[in-house]
Amino acid sequence: MRSLLVSLVSLALALSVLAEPTLSPYTLHEKRDAIPAGWSRDRKYHATASVPLRFALAQNNIDSIGDLLLDISHPESENYGKHWTAAQVAAKFAPSATSVDAVRTWLEQSGVEPHRITITPSKGWIEVSSTVEEAESLLQTDYHVYGHESGAEQIACEGYHLPAHVAPHVDFVTPTVHFDAKIKRVKRDGHHAAIPIGQPGFGAGPKTSGVLDNIFTQLEDCDKQITPACLRALYGIVYDPVSTNNSYGIVEYTPQAYIQSDLDSFAKNFSTGLEGVSPKLVSIDGGVDQTSLKNFSYNGESNLDLQYGMTLVTAKQPVTLYQVGDMNLGASFNNFLDALDGSYCAFEGGDDPSQDGIYPDNVPGGYDHSQDCGTVKPANVISTSYGYNEADLTAKYAQRQCAEYAKLGMMGVTVLYSSGDYGVAGNGDLCLDSNGNQTADGKIFNPSFPSTCPYVTSVGATQVSPGQTVLDRENACQQVIYSGGGFSNYFAVPDYQKAVVAGYLENHPPPYSKTTYNTTGTSRAYPDISANGANYVVAINGNYSLVYGTSASSPVVGAIITLINDARIAMGKSPVGFINPTIYSSEFQYAWNDVTNGTNPGCGTVGFSSAPGWDPVTGLGTPNFPALLAKWLDL
Known part of the structure; x- marks a missing residue:
């Protein structure tokens, strides 16, 4: 009996231990x-x-995503261009x-x-x-x-x-430590307040030097005003689209929106066949091309992106406008990514009030439907002229979002982001202090995101300097804005970029210590490439203005990649997809117009310096369309 009692006590103790956490x-x-x-x-x-x-x-398998993407994106890989389906990507990860x-x-x-x-x-x-x-x-x-x-x-x-x-x-x-730019804004009376202009990065957007009295249309005036003709001359863009299966998408965030009458005015002056033509609107989470709010802040970005994007790909290639967020809540990058990928939507969710737009939005006039989740097929090329500072987000949050861009690359999508307009400083000309705070008087460089994500292509800005012509080599942009560039504090240098980053740091060492920027040489560097970002002639609110920004550079590069995709698709080949491993390869090193002059000031410094080859001001340089087209057609 005693033996049985001891056994029962022992069993009870064992069960109690198992019941403990x-x-x-x-x-x-x-x-x-x-x-x-x-x-x-x-x-x-x-x-x-x-x-x-x-x-x-x-x-699952997320640690291998870089290798998997490289396998279908490197020009020497036997799997180059063999992109995955959305279902295959979802199942893998x-x-x-x-x-x-x-x-x-x-x-x-x-x-x-x-x-x-x-x-x-x-x-x-x-x-x-x-x-x-x-x-x-x-x-x-x-x-x-x-x-x-x-x-x-x-x-x-x-x-x-x-x-x-x-x-x-x-x-x-x-909700924990993350401060994404999209959060619910409420006035004291309980109604939603107007969202800040320039979602998702507060204050982000192109800049202007004012309204123009006259428009110059001659190529000899491209140092004063940039028009589509100037860009075609600078980059050798001569091509008429022929494919019916190509696509180019430009992303805008409400309340920024285009004005059709401005598109028509621009088309009348610069775009054969585009007068009266609108982009194909894909509304995400109530996105609307609103016309109730009109000024440069509300219309400058969208008008710039669409006028040049649509003109450069010509009327033969429709452009898709992804308009994201309603007038009450606006949206974040996550809201856009949710619409492209239902699996991302499920775990990154638009119903988290600390992160993203909360839909349905039941405020009068709000988008009163469920969030768009896996409802949109991504275009072959997607250009976005918005951004955050890395310091706005935690490293884990940024890395999670960065992986989603890799997934888009695996599906054959080229994702372009403007690199920022404040040189080595972040949006708003903010730099970091020794405690990691973003301040106007900080001295530590403040990298941009998503440009520092190794799975997007970051686009910086150049200019035709005063007195120069389209036949001269461009310089880094130093009129009104400075080309964003530098070294990430969150992401490691990708394999495709290691050689050029090491070469720059060895041959052109920046005169700053580790207390000023990430000097390890082992972090992702940006931008990857550049295009002109100064003196754009843009129709805005019935007038023409001069506009500046990497906001202009990104849609121009997007148009060029779209035309290259058109030629490949017409030959029965796949879109180019994630382009970084290709553009950094030895085969493509001479397909760029090298930019060797200029810096990107910020944080009380002159920033980094342009140099032969890649540099953290203008990247590899500007596109040479005929050379790029020939090389990509060979792949």
Whole structure:
């Protein structure tokens, strides 16, 4: 009997041990070094308030995504141009069942009832209905309310922790340390406030030196005014599209929108066959080509992008306009990516108030439908003239989004981003201080994102300097804006770029210490290439203005790649897709117009210097269309 009693006690003790949570020490998962510009910590958040915790599960095989993309993008690979389908990409990177089980088991053992745990259909995201007090216990953190100078508020923490056995299965958790530019903005009366112009980067957009009295149309005047004829002469763009299966997409974020009468005016002067023609509008999350708000800030970006993008690809190649976000909430890059990839939507979600636009938007006049999720087929080339500073986002958040651009590349999409207009400083001419804060008087270089993502093509700006002609070599842009460029603080240097970065640092070492920029030589450098970004003649609100910015450079490069795709498709070949491994290859090194003069000032310095070959001001140089076309047709 005693033996049986001892056995029963032992069994009970064993069962009680099994019932205890699986213990492992907590480790720091993410920490924010500084509060992003424009934000301040206001007060402690109520312990009993609800907070929707969302765990972004680690994607399966994500460590190999760079190699997989290189395999179909390097010109010497036997798999060059063999792009994947969206279904193949989704299946390859879907989080594993092991990750789902690890996080769910930990939550349940920590006292979260199963009915409060939701696993998204893609198994990429786990959502938990929680209180602040419980979330603080789960993540070993403290939540506060942060306010933005625009009147916005969101909850966040300085850092958070996860158990060591759970951490490898989670990319990041929201809401925690992230300050994406898209958050719900509410006025004191409870109604949505107008979103800042220039979404998703506050204040981002082209600049102008004013309205023009006269338009010059002769090539000898390209140092004063850039027109489509100047660009064709500079880059040798002579081509008439013939394919019916090609596509070119330009992304705009509401409330920025084009004006049709301005497109018509521009077409009358510069574009045969485009008068009365509109881009093909693809509305995402209520995106609308609004006409109620009109001035340079609202119309300058869209008019610039579309007037030059549409003109350079000619009336024979329709241009798709991805208009993202409604008038109340606007949108973030994630909202756009959600629409392209349903699996991304499921785990990156548009229903997270600390990250993205929340749809349906039930405010009168808002987009009162479910968010667009996997509803849009991406164009072969997508150009975006918006951006963040790396410091606006945490490294984990930026890396997660960067992987999505790699997936688009695997599907044959060329993704272009403008590199920024403040040289080595970030948007708003903000630099970093020694504590990582973005300030107007900081001295540390502030890289741009997504330009620093190794899976996009970053486009800087050049100019035809005063007194020069289209026959002369261009210089780095130093009129009104400076070409954004430098070295990432988040991303490692990709294989395709290692040689040129090492060569630049060895042969043209910048005169700055490691306290000024990332001097390791092992980080992603940008831009990749450039195009003219100064003195563009643009029709805006019934007048013509001179416009400046890498905002102009990106759609011009997009048009050039679109024409190259047209020629390849007409020959039965695939679109060029992710172009970086190709453009950095030895076969393509002479297909660029090298830019060797000029700098990109910022942060109290002259910035970096242009040099022969690649440099962090203008990249590899500007396009030589005939050479690029011939080489890509050979692949």
